[in-house]
Amino acid sequence: MSKDGVLIRARGLVKRFGDFVAVDGIDVEVRAGEAFGFLGPNGAGKSSTMRMIGCVSPPSGGELQILGMDPRRDGPAIRARLGVCPQLDNLDPELTVRENLTTYARYFGIPRRTARERATELLEFVQLAERANSKVEPLSGGMKRRLTIARALVNEPDIVLLDEPTTGLDPQARHLVWERLFRLKQQGVTLVLTTHYMDEAEQLCDRLVVMDGGRIVAEGSPRELIERYSTREVVELRFGAEGQETFAGKLAGIGERTEVLPDRILLYVADGDAAVAEVHARALAPASVLVRRSSLEDVFLHLTGRTLVD
C-alpha cells in the first residue's frame, strides 16, 4: 500500500483486443477500506478493467499500480493478496462445497489445517454451512455465487474484486448477497465491484465511476452524482398507446429537463407534486403518474442518453 492509502491507481489505462479498444484510457483510484464501483451497461469495459486489476490480463497501455506493485512484473505477489469473484462462476461442480474452498486455499500456500478452519468459518459466513459436504452442481445460482464470494475470501485478501456479483440472481438471492457484502464493507474490507444495476451501486458503493464505451463519464459518490447530474425528483408519465412524443411538446417548460423514452416521459424537477399539478393544469391526462427521487439510472440517462439495463 502506498502512503496515501491508495490500493489501486490507474492512469490512462487502456485495454485493446486487436484493433478494438475495450478500455479507453481510464483514471481510477481506490483507497483502503472503501467500496468502489464501476457502473455501466454491458460492453462498457467493466470486466476488462477488473481482469487487468486482477492481474490476469496485461494492460495494453497506461499505468496500473496495485498494492504499490506493478502487475506486469509482480502478478503472482499481487494476486496472492486479491480475492476474485469473476463474472461467471468457475467453481468445480464435481467437488463438494467445502472442497472447493480447501483446494483453492492451497493455491495460496495456506496450510491444510488453516484451510479447513477458514472453510468452516467462511461457509458459516455465507450461510452454506449445512451444504458443506454436498456437491456444488445442484446448488442454486445464489448459493453458487455466495460460495464464489467465500472462495474469494479464503486468503484474507486486501482487496476483493466482484464482477457483477448479483447478475442473474432472483431478488431474494440478490438481497442475501448484498447483505453479506455489506457486512464485509462494515468490517473494513476494500471492495471493488462492477454492476449494471443502479440500486446495487447505490446501496454498496461509497464511490463509483460511471463507464460507457470504455471511458469514464462521471465519478463521485452516488449522492454527489445524483446532485450533480440530476434533479431532486423525477415525474414519470405514461400516456397509453398514443406514443409519448405527441405529448412531449405540451410539457415544455415544466422542470429542468425532459427525457422521452419509448414507454414513458421523464420530467426532471425540484418539486414533483408541483410539476404534477402543472401537468394537470395543462389539461393533460396521462394514464399513469409516478413521482420518485432521482437515482443513478437518471444520472446515466442524462450522461449517455441511454438506459442502463435494456
Add this chain to the structure above:
Amino acid sequence: MSVLEKADSGVAPRAGLVGRVPALAVLEYQLVAYRRTWRAGVFSSFLLPLLTMVGFGIGVGAYVESGVGGVSYLDFIVPGLIASTALQVAVGESTWPVLGSFEWIKVYFAQAASPLRAGDILGGHVAFVLFRVLTSSLAFLLVAALFGALHSPWALTTPLLVLLIGLAVATPVFAYSASVRSDSYLSLLFRFAVIPMSLFAGVFFPVESLPTALRWLAYASPLWHGVDLCRAATLGVAPDWSVPGHLLYLGAWAAGGWLLARACFRRRLVV
C-alpha cells in the same frame, strides 16, 4: 469471524512444500477430484490388461507358434502393451480433461486468478497425468508378472520408462488440447495419431515388417522408442536403437511439448 477481521490476519502462513512448489497445489486439487472416481477406474485398469493378455498373448499367440525373434508372442507383446497403455492413458488424460478445464468447468481460469502461474497450472496437471500413467502401467506390469512375462530385473525400470513416455506424449497433447475449442478435434487425434501408433509402432509386430515409408513414420513416433525400451527391459535384451538415443528422443518430445504447452496455456489464460 476471525477470517474476515483484518486485525488478526498477519502475513499468510506459507505451507512448506506447496509454498515452494505451487504446482503441487494443482496436483492436490486433481487428486481430490480423482478421489471421487478412482474406484470405478481400478477394476478396468486391471481388467483391460488381463483381457488383452489372454486375447492377444494366448489366443493370437497360439497361432504365432514360432514367436517373434526367438521369444514367445506373449512375451513379445507385453512390453509393447505396457508402453501403449502409457500412451493411451497419457493422451486420454490430456485431451478431454484439458479442454474441459478451459471450456466447460473453467477451473484453469479460477486457478489463474490465484498466485499460480500458467506453468504451475500446467505442471500440476501434467504431474497428475503422470500419476495416472504410472498407476495404470503398474497394474499392467503386475498382471504381466503374474503371467510370467517379465524376464529380466531390468523390468524394474519400466515404471520410469512409462513416466518418460507419458511426459513425451502428454505435453504436446496438452498444447493441442489448449489450442482447440471443440472436442471433435480430440477425436481426430485418436483417429489419426493414437490408433495408428498403437497398431504400427512395434507393439504387435516388429516395425521391420512395414514398408519403408511407414517404417520411418513408426521410427518418428514416440511410442516406438518407448516400446523398444520397454521390450529391452522386460526381456533383458539389447534394444534396436541405442538407449541414450531413445531417451534423448523422448526427452526432446517432452521438452518441446512442455514449451509449446506452456505457450498455449499462457495464450489462453493471459488475455
